[in-house]
Amino acid sequence: MPDTLFKSKRALKVAMVAGEASGDLLAAHLMDALLARYPDIEFAGIGGPRMEARGFVSHAPQSRLAVMGYAEVLKRLPELLRIRRTLRDRLIAEKPDVFIGIDAPDFNLDLEAALKRAGIPTVHYVSPSVWAWRPERVQKIGRSVSHMLCLFPMEPPLYRQAGVPVTYVGHPLASEIPLRPDQSAMREQLGLPQRAPVFTLMPGSRIGELEHMAPLYIETAKLLLKSYPDAQFLVPLATRPTMELFDRMLTRCKGWDLPLRKLFGHAQMAMIASDAVLVTSGTATLEVALTKKPMVISYKLSALTYRLVKRKIRLPYVGLPNILCGRFVVPELLQKQATPAKLAAEMQRLYEDQDARREMVQTFTELHQSLRQDTAALAAEAVLQVAGRQ
Template identity: 75%
Template sequence: MTDKLLFANARGLKVAMVAGEASGDLLGAHLMDALLARDPGIRFAGIGGPRMTARGFTTFVPQEKLAVRGLAEVVRHLPELIGIRRALRAQLIDEKPDVFIGIDAPDFNLGLEADLKAAGIPTVHYVSPSVWAWRPERVDRIGHSVSHMLCLFPMEPPLYSRAGVPVTYVGHPLASELPLDPDKLAMREQLGLPLSAPTFALLPGSRRSELDFMGPLVIETARRLLEKFPDAQFLVPLATRPTLEEFERQLTAHRAWELPIRKLFGHAQMAMIASDVVLVTSGTATLEVALAKRPMVISYKLSALTYHWVKRKIRLPYVGLPNVLAGRKVVPELLQKDATPEKLADEIERIYHDKDYQRELAELFTGMHLALRQDTAALAADAVLKLVR
């Protein structure tokens, strides 16, 4: 942890931010760009990733320290996380930034925001926790922590407005990033892939802890799909060097080097667009697949302890964002015990052959895309500046 001032020599607005993982780093970088376009003198510090630091962000500790998933994993790292939050809170209260923006990471940020708000520092939370899906009673507690909430999804603002929490709908940045009409064949040409062979993207997750469960599952699913589609090709995008190395280790452990799997370092959206059907780990990636207008099967596996705890809290009959946004199950979800290679391969095969379903799904996803396509970073920046000026 730094023993220096986070905002040393800052003369303009001081904006503190905490982004807990890669998706937050991207949101934070876009928000920094929008804020700097309005006021080039703003200085930023807190906890952020490589995109934020490339824009001049001063980070308190490496962002990876906060990227912990699952109940068991959080418990193991809890003393370190508490220590980081305590030290950062003390430094921010001492330096008094003009505003604090917690980007996602609600378990870390909301408690910090409550303490900073009590100390007279305005607080913004960027990305609402999934209160529409589980633990809706959190809205009142969130209202005590934040001065303003920035929401990515249209069903969220009414929940906060009813609780008297100031809120702004900013849309989802991914909706501006992906084209409305992605070209599958052009993407296959760009990737140097056969144009007519059945192509499946397999997304085992962006964290190593997810690969522990999902990596072997997608490998065995690919093996069964190859029996159904002998000329199939598989695209497996890995987000980081550690996840790429872990997946390669799993391929060796499962003696699966003969499978026609093409590993990509990043480029998840390219893999989605080039594919006929996507097997995707539950999370934000499910929204990316929808915005790419591709049919999908959503899957997820957790440790038994974490799954038991999460299942008791969930209020919706589905977990994938396309189903949540549609208000009904439009894409299949095979979770935990239902997530077997046999079931996943059968479902992917069914979807591959059902062209009418694929067309209907693409039309539905286009409507979602249009609703989510806002000038997200600009709307967020305007809401932040209104709070401090």
């Protein structure tokens, strides 16, 4: 890492850390809104390609922070601590006008606490899931952040009750995705038959997820093909490493003869074109809901990580659509329940049960409307207030 993160002494200096692809996207939208107000802002810290395309200077690879599960984090802990310690010391020395931690709470909150003690205002963008597990974190968050930016409407009351300044900004995907996506036009664009069953498989955006989920989804696709011989399968993958890993899984599972098309990115296109989606739990489940597609949520963790997490979960569901609606709108098949036979049966039920599909789509439409805010502008306004520029 170079001796200085920022070049100018006069420009507004904003430090940021975004730990994975979803944070890179959130940060990029926020940067656009901030640059519209202050075109000479300097951004530095740790970020991804979308941030770098907007002038962000990243001083460590974002990919080094994207780690899944307790067991996996322990293996990489010395490196993660070294990256955080080095960045902390640089920022305390240079004193940016504001630091913004984009999600990644395990990395960012301790960093934010140290910066706040050093007199640097801190904003955390995306509340940790305190409503689902480890609610005691609200107190630690209050000691770490000057302001919290929340994506979901049930979060601000929890912070206000604890005396933490907070702003509800909505979810940026709700503004990007149309309320009524056009399936027919998307199938035409992708060269898919209009009447054939189309299933999208989303085994995850991280290597660790893919290793657990890809074989399961490939075997599920084989079973669906037996029920629907004219079915088509779409698999959007976010990076070259995940595409290469999925290819290896196809070979291992002898799935090369499946009528399956991999897409490099273009996840929303795959969702919109499909009849139903099989998706690994995470942010992608909200994206599927916003495209109004029936889905089955699945997830598998290492046995050690699952035992540790299960003890702390407060809610009976893990998928964001279910959490936001406060009930089981979407079926969830996790750990031992996640078998090819059970996943294929649920996907088949959703494809054939028109009443269930209509009810799910109506619920997703109402959810979409509740999350639709001018997210980036609201977040930028809060950041500038914290930085003393409003």
